[in-house]
Amino acid sequence: MSERLITHLRHVALAVPDYDKQHAFFTDMWGLSEVATDTGLSFLAAEGSPENYIVRLRRAEEKRVDLIAFGAETPADVDALADRLMAAGVEIVGEPGSVDTPGGGYGFRFFDVDGRTVEVSSGVATRIHRRVEEREAIPVRLSHVVLNSTDIDRTRRWYEHHLDFALSDTLSSPHMGEVMHFMRCNPQHHSMAIAKGPHPSLHHISFEMRGIDEYMRGTGRLLRGGVRKIWGPGRHLAGDNTFSYFLDPHGNTLEYTTELELLDEDSWHPHVYDFSQPEVTDQWGTANPMDEFVAKESFNDPDRGVFVAPPV
Structure with missing residues (x-):
């Protein structure tokens, strides 16, 4: 196996028609915390995770998966992966550059073989998080x-x-x-x-x-x-x-x-x-x-x- 450039799963981004109902479910019932919001966008974190957010929610006319996001160790790894994918003919939908979401970073997007959008990023600032306590039934x-x-x-x-x-x-x-x-x-x-x-x-x-x-x-x-x-x-x-x-x-x-x-x-x-x-x-x-x-x-x-x- 060649050197692995992807380190972990960062977040999943979903689009939904009934944004308010979905937002209330994730925060009031499922146990996530909103850490940032924009027009029709919500960034939801797990209290025990250093990731800035683990679910991104977007208001849209149709339900869909917007993207699956993974982490890389360094910007050089992001560039190396982008070069590899482009050389292999993988369709790039966002070339390497600054990531304009909570935590920032450097990343790019591409389509996988099934057509879903994948994002890989590095240099994302970690979030101040906390220890989830005993009997606290929320996602870590x-x-x-x-x-x-x-x-x-x-x-x-x-x-x-x-x-x-x-x-x-x-x-x-x-x-x-x-x-x-x-x-x-x-x-x-x-x-x-x-x-x-x-x-x-x-x-x-x-x-x-x-x-x-x-x-x-x-x-x-x-x-x-x-x-x-x-x-x-x-x-x-x-x-x-x-x-x-x-x-x-x-x-x-x-x-x-x-x-x-x-x-x-x-x-x-x-x-x-x-x-x-x-x-x-x-x-x-x-x-x-x-x-x-x-x-x-x-x-x-x-x-x-x-x-x-x-x-x-």
């Missing part, structure tokens, strides 16, 4: 993002070849074949996963909680608040992390999780897990069964942002 940080693709092997190869992501594990079944690749850009089991779907779209965004107790308290708060639960609470085998999946007001799936596995990358070998085995999807056996109804919710609506760069 952004954990990972899962993206739907019609050809998960093609998307996996693209991220391996162009961005040096590595495969951690795969979910498969005798009847459906391979349905999800877990991809990493650091020792965390996955910062991104690629799921098999009928169209490119957002599968889910995952948020790390302080611990098991805070994860369960957050799950309970959402249930008591009438938020629709899709799946959980339980514990996956791939990644060994807990999961509770809920729908936001626009039908996007969001996850509370904790204890995602950290790998020894020098010795790790990817597994292929048969997700038709119940202990693979949920080691604890506490979640509702994974079935076609649960899977369908995660297909989401077709992403209207494919090969269309966001306006900001």
